Amino acid sequence: MSALARPAAGTPQADAAWDRRRVFLANLRSVGGRAYPRVHGLFREPSWVLFEILLPFLTTSAFVFVYRALQAPPEYVGFVVLGGAMTAFWLNVIWMMAAQLYWEKDQGNLELYFASPVDMMSVLFGMAVGGLIMSSTRAAVVLAVGAVVYGVTFTVDQWGLLLLVFFLTLAALYGLGMMLSSLFVLWGREAWHLTQLLQEPVYFVSGLNFPVGRLGFLGALAVALIPLAVGLDAMRQLAFAGALGPTGTPPPEIEALILVGMAVTFTWMARVMLRILERLAREKGRLSARWR
Amino acid sequence: MSEPHLAPAIDVRGVQRVYQAKPKDVVALAGVDLRVEPGELFGLLGPNGAGKTTLIKILTTLLLPTAGTASVFGFDVAADAKRIRRIMNMVAGGEQSGYGILTVREQLWMFSQFYGLGRREGWRRVDELIEAVGLAEQRVQRVSELSTGQRQKMNLARGLLNDPWILFLDEPTLGLDVSAARTVRELVVEWRAAVPGRTVLLTTHYMAEADELCDRLAIVDRGRILAEGTPVELKRRVQRESVFRLELDRLAGGAAALAALPGVVRAATMSDGAGEVGRERQSVVVNLVLDDDAALGGVVGALGGLGARIVALQKSEPSLEDVFVELVGRGFDDEAVHHGERPGPPPATLAEMTHDTEEAEPLGSEVTR
């Protein structure tokens, strides 16, 4: 059996000494490895198209008709469509990032990840990349179909800034997801319930379908703490330039800076949390239920 | 870190592990010392809850010892975890890791990426291992559709993806049927033998498996190593007398004649050839207990005088179960009895299903000198 009889590369000590390039490549490859099941799994369940794209689009449409019933100005319909698109990322972050490590622990994958030679951050990045690809499809469909069906007109003066804000929002969102994933493992079964807490209440304080500035102090707090809130507000200001009037929130340039701060902080916190998780796991034996 | 080129594959010194729990803490390891040399297939044999898995978790860098030190190929489990992870892998019995939605091939490839194999190199390695473990037909089958045996073969392939120097196997044949368990065992033996220095630490509570596979083993119970050595050495520890199964064409004077010989402690007739009405007379089987092996020469020499000719002679070995019972004072399955929770006779032991039980339960009369 040739696979079993592969010649040894050297000594155990030599094989354990990876240079920086090898460490970097291994971590890079593990990002792709962890993204693989998400991307490929996507196409193995056809029901996904119905449940992840069509039905969420109808949910978004319900809010469009609320504004229509109120005879709201057309840009408000645009808010709903944009909010509906960004919801895809938020749901992905809380369900398939924040709660994911908890699932991985249940399935016995978490200890294999920790026992592998790559950094757990790479595994989390892989989850994020796979999740991003999954939810981008949904977001793009909601945005494109919503814009066409409901006649949304975008007025963009600063395309570059809009794109930058979009990517910064994703970076901050997935950074938050990576941070929460470790916390959720530590919190155990409550993780499922905390995920629930991060849905409607966060939609509300983020001003999912209305300008977050109308929430006053609560809105300001959300803009300072929740990437969905600040990202949405900045994108609304940029995608419907001039249509909003005074929003009561900082200009998009400032919000972009807030997003940079969030992306860096959350990603750094994710790393810190992972270290804490690993330390607690190794000290207290919390990585699996099957210890003895 | 000790000098790498001289380092043992595993070096455990005074390792303790205590889990905080209510109402009182649980001591999983109560001071373990262990040394495994490169190239060895070392077994940890013990009942559930003995601390075997805890020791594996410590050595695979998933758990820190509460006290003591442990190293793998000279790398300390606390300080050099990353290095250890590059040269080791682990497989547990009943493992459900991975993602059911992937095929076997994809699942293994995904794990190959966590060990830094290049994209194409990963696929090639996966295909080789799938072939090697006998999963070629299931290559594109979804993981969720595999049988338990197929799943464990896949897990073993996963454990070999990075061509580790040391493989930790935690009850790898748990729940497998005889054929699948044999395949897994054969693969492990073949893999280890292929390259000098490849080391295996195996935990099991199947004594026959430990006996068959391990170069050396340690018997573990309640967080302590009770005995360590080769299977033969361990069995010899409980065998203070030499026991032989002697088959003769006839025996004038019966077992008593043998019992009277110098160096013979006991002689018992297992089968005297009588009672075979209408059939050719059968040979006589005698269970012979000697002071030591040297006494056998005298017995053989005296047989001619007793008109007997040897048909067969076999030395009876004690089983590892006997070793365990001797060391712990109970069998593997007797924990509840030990705690006074389960009344009634002791259950059947694994030894009863192995070939090592011939010396038990003499059928005929027994004569003691």
Next chain:
Amino acid sequence: MTARATAIPAAFDPGRAEGRGSADTARGFVTAALLGWRMEANWTDPLLFFIYSVAKPVASALILVFMLEVIAGPGARDLRSFVIVGSALWAFVMSGMAGLAWSVLDDRERYRMLKYVYVSPSDFLVLLVGRGVARIAIGAMGALIVLAVGVVFLGLRFDPGAVDWAMLGLVLLVGLAAIVALGVILAAVCMQTRQESWSYPEAVAGALFLLVGAVFPLAVLPLPAQAAGLALPLTWWLEGVRMALFPGGRSAIGGEGSLWTAWTGSAAPDGGAIVGTLLATSLMITLVAAAAFRVSERRAKDRGLIDRTTGS
């Protein structure tokens, strides 16, 4: 090996294989409901109570209230009552529908118990419905809290003396059957899908939200969507509960531009029409649910999905 003394009866009683019909069914249902209650509705845990019965439903209502505020200002009291009531009732619908589907996913993917539930002598569907009861109760609590928040903080006018209690009781009962039926359909779907289908119930509920006039009158929808809405029992259930609780309020079904008014010439359906149509549509959806569940169960058994765990 010596046999141990156990409580095994001297002879097998063939009567045990027959079961005891409805008594077994009732016992299975009650056991499953109690199990679900212990797992999902731990009222001693303030966090769980806050999440499911306060934070989620109240936040959902507030999103709509603020949308209304932004456009119509504080003057649109009539509309505000409409959306608060619709939103409160929808919390109940969501919990009821999702509860059953999540029972399938929970028991299969997390607790790995679905196969044992399936092979138990009780009817699988009855056990699943029993497991979902706790979430229905959580949803009912959420709906009541949203209505209370609406009355106390958001200017919702409620006169207990004006409530048509008989109609409310009848409509709630029939509507509950329809909600459970929708939940059964979702459970049937989740039996076929993978671990990530946690969000499916909410996706379906969200899509139904568009069609049933929960927070806006059907008249603003295109005609085919209105027709679809009129075929759903939830539309009539919401209309019935609204009419019973807040008589004289705005109708979601009738009104200018609505398909109902175009068909019948009446401004809004009366109580008889609402109850009658609710009964008919609920019966239909119950039959569909029973058939869908049996088909899904057969397919799951055929493909070995009962004890499959997935994930990506």
